[in-house]
Amino acid sequence: MTKILVSACLLGENCKYSGGNNKNEEVIALSKYFELIPVCPECFGGLTIPREPSEISGDRVLTKTGEDVTAEFVEGAEQTLYIAHEKNCPAALLKENSPSCGFGKIYDGSFSSKLTDGNGITAQLLNDNGIAVFGENAVKKLIELYS
Numbered sequence: 001m002t003k004i005l006v007s008a009c010l011l012g013e014n015c016k017y018s019g020g021n022n023k024n025e026e027v028i029a030l031s032k033y034f035e036l037i038p039v040c041p042e043c044f045g046g047l048t049i050p051r052e053p054s055e056i057s058g059d060r061v062l063t064k065t066g067e068d069v070t071a072e073f074v075e076g077a078e079q080t081l082y083i084a085h086e087k088n089c090p091a092a093l094l095k096e097n098s099p100s101c102g103f104g105k106i107y108d109g110s111f112s113s114k115l116t117d118g119n120g121i122t123a124q125l126l127n128d129n130g131i132a133v134f135g136e137n138a139v140k141k142l143i144e145l146y147s
Contacts, residue, residue: 001033001034001035002090002146003035004089004090004093004142005038005080005083005087005126006027006030006039006092006093007039007094007098008039009023009040009095010095011028011036011038012028015040015043015049016049022136024136026136027093027139030142030143033143034147037089040076041073041079041100041101041122042072042073043076044075044076045069045074045076046072046076047069052064055106055107055109055111056099056107056109056120058109061073073099073121076100076121077121078125080122081126081129084126084131089131091132091133091145092123092126092133093135093138093139094120094133094134095136096135099120099121100122101122101123102118103120104117104119104135105118106118106119106120119133132145
């Protein structure tokens with residue numbers, strides 16, 4: 001069975017910045033087709049649960065109060081890439097719009113819920129290293145391509 005990385009919050013893990021999750025039954029149902037490997041790059045990078053919300057601003061990741069957490073986001077991305085290689089995952093299904101996991105659209109850094117074109121730190125690193133990245137609204141496409 002093909003293994004894929006999945007944002008742990010989508011699987012119901014309480015690792016979201018707020019301490020909650022983004023449980024998605026359609027994502028959980030992927031376990032019929034794939035072995036799901038849960039990942040939370042922000043936790044892997046040493047950030048706490050809960051934690052201040054963060055957004056990408058220029059080439060840095062900043063919390064809402066201005067703390068630079070870029071190093072933690074990069075560390076988490078590198079840990080996630082390591083797991084993708086260790087588990088031989090060709091693809092990842094990640095939380096959309098996140099500064100770690102968003103792919104194609106992310107919040108613009110103003111903390112005003114505005115989206116802009118761009119990729120989260122982890123999504124970009126995975127993509128740059130040949131791991132196909134999908135958001136949670138692309139479940140059907142992921143199944144078509146990899147199952």
